[in-house]
Amino acid sequence: MPALLAPSYAESGLWQAQVPPPPPTGGEPPASVDVVVVGAGLCGLAAADTLATAGRSVVVFDREPLGWGASSRNGGMVIPELKSGPAGLERHYGELGTRLYAEANEAFDFVEATIAGDDGRAGIDCDYVRSGQLYLAHSPSHTDELRHQAAEHAALGEAVRFVEAGDLGAEIGSEAFHGGVVFDRTGGLHPARLHAGLATRAMNAGARVIDRTGVTGLSRRAGRHRVTTTRGSVEAADVILATNAYADAATPVLRRKVVPVGSYIIATEVLPEDLARSVSPTGRMMVDTKNFLFYWRLTPDRRLAFGGRRSLDPVDVSEARDFLYDSMLRVHPQLAGTAVEHAWGGNVALTLDRLPHVGRLDGAWYATGCNGSGVAMNTWLGHRLSQVLTGEAPPPALAELKHRNVPLSSWRHAYLPLVSRWFDFQDHR
Template sequence: MNRIWHETRQAHTDSYYAATANIQFEEGPLTGAETADVVVIGAGYTGVSTALHLAEKGYSVVVLEANRIGWGASGRNGGHVGTGQRKEQADLEASLGKERAKILWDFGLEAVATVEERIHKHKIQCDLKQGILHVANKASEVEDFRAGVNTLRNDYGYSQAEFVDKDQVGEMVGNQRYHAGYLDRGSRHLHPLNYLLGLASAARAAGVRFYQDSPVTHYDKGEPAVVHTGQGQVSATYVVFATNGYLSKLEPRLARKIMPINNFVLATEPLDDATAQSLIRDDVAVQDSLFVINYWKLSGDNRLIFGGGENYSSRFPSDIKSFVRKYMLRVYPQLANTRIDYGWGGTLAITLNRMPCFGRLEPNVFYGQGYSGHGVPTATMGGKLLAEAVSGTAERFDVMATLPQPTFPGGTLLRWPGLVAGMLYYSLLDKL
């Protein structure tokens, strides 16, 4: 028997996304005994995407969620849907070789395409928009940006990558602090919670059974496996762990491969069209090149959604609006008198090498986690690959499952102080 940690059950955080959610799920907790082909633990992108893809293949699926569907990082993030992986292609080529790096690049393109296909197929209303602009904070990064774009265009045949010089970047983001940019027209951005709720609605229509307020207490390995909650249990041929940053002590074999960190976001009051266009001329999403990145975009109703700052403790700042506002004002000091309507935080999971972590704990127990801030597309694609593996076609899943999965030095006991020391070091480099 393996013990499962769970958080106190709560409603959605007080975020702009929760306030503008267009679907409400009323499913209550699991009571009594259920059977299914597959039981999924966690109703974020990984879990819901897995469930939907499996239901489309004819599997019966139960999803157990400790809080609400989309309660975690899947309903709180910046909504960027970027191509590629969390690491640059040059780094992947150096560590894995060009052939494997190309496979991962193609997976990244398929991930974005899968998000878009799901949205169109299921008519999900989630403010889908095109393009992400990456901006260089340091002059020393300009040639790296240029080389990266040339690599994508010449070696990968990717024509939607465009190098943007300093003057052009200034016009696109309304200030002159950045030295160059890389515009990726193949990326997307969206309302992340409404996207997830749309996926969950499609999964429910396909026969997936969701249980909210159903934290797992323990599970019994075997065939079938039995997953227990406080009021019920599910017997299933397969189990999928999809908890990501909320793993904690869920499974020691997974916990030492990831580190939960907290990231914070604000939403301004709605801006008039002229002001909104002066901040982001082309309505793309933007993210900078700092180690602790800033990222921002416009919402469907012209609010600036700005993410900045993170911490590595078990607590969020007492005043998240003020915490993030200082990062926003470094980029846009002209917003000093703009009202901040929402401020919220979420917990994500990073890996030591910033690559996602997929695999099997037992022949019938699968997992996907550690998206390191690249979760909207990668976790959606991860659900597709997990469904393929469960249904017996594991070749593509194994491409991800055989990536290096280094553990944090010292395991779960010492990973936190080591991570904090490393993060503080890189934060200092950002400031310098």
């Protein structure tokens, strides 16, 4: 159904409208630095912060305005997850799988510690709350899977529990689900505040952040990198590529390793307190089990932010908005008559194995492919890659994974609709 729109409706991100980014350092690019970081999202800014704090000269380039990208547009969910649980990772990858799962938890701990200022520096005021996550079975066929997941995590001593369908009323104001799992180790935050805080930390540490400056080429000679931009060239000892879903022609090899897929969010007008409580009594981050999953939460200012996608096909924001509004009312009919005030979208980076990847391209390090769960992982990967460059840590376990190219990547516009139909078929089982 067409979405009910508030008089103040805008096709723009709620978070970005509420919190403008800090002014970038700007100026002319330097002729030479220790490290060039490409991409001023969470990964790139965390990398720059760690490097500058360690005394390295670093410049961050972004072709868009600072704060434009997914780091300020996402749902604000801080989740220590990979797309497989600990047992599945161990079965598939052996001892490496155990280390991969440990890194997901390390990423979560790192973000919490950074926000709290546990490193002895100023923390980041980003409305962070350790809310927990409610993972919901969208069909009866998924309840056994969720029971197994809960038991798998609980066996490791984690605070995880399965919730029967009849007991879900204490967790969510909806009768659309058939059981769920509560994961205590999940948080919610204001993503634009987190991004702005990381940018401020990086610049205060001495990193230069230059936006509206695209990187157009990378080359290497005599062990040095030459980074060509729309405003001149920079020589660097090291390069970190932190473009995620927005890898472009400057890095064609990296571009072939991810599939950019649109994800969209609507945000309602501010809800009355009793209505907000009826939707989410506990304030958890909520996600369902579909391939084309929905994710939703109450925002710090008491709106409902409801996100997802209908398919892998490209759509405009207005089409996605109407689909999400209709879906939101199916999940929460008590929101009938509630208007949408913001609708927006952006790309997430999918990989063939649904895992993040770290690697090197002609000597440059990259991190990419968080598959829609990058607030914790992308931030930590930027930090960790900087520690690799400063000699403080080895490459993460993710660097040991083989990162395969997406088959026939130049033809994905033709075959992704077929993949979408298959995913949709699975979601209706």
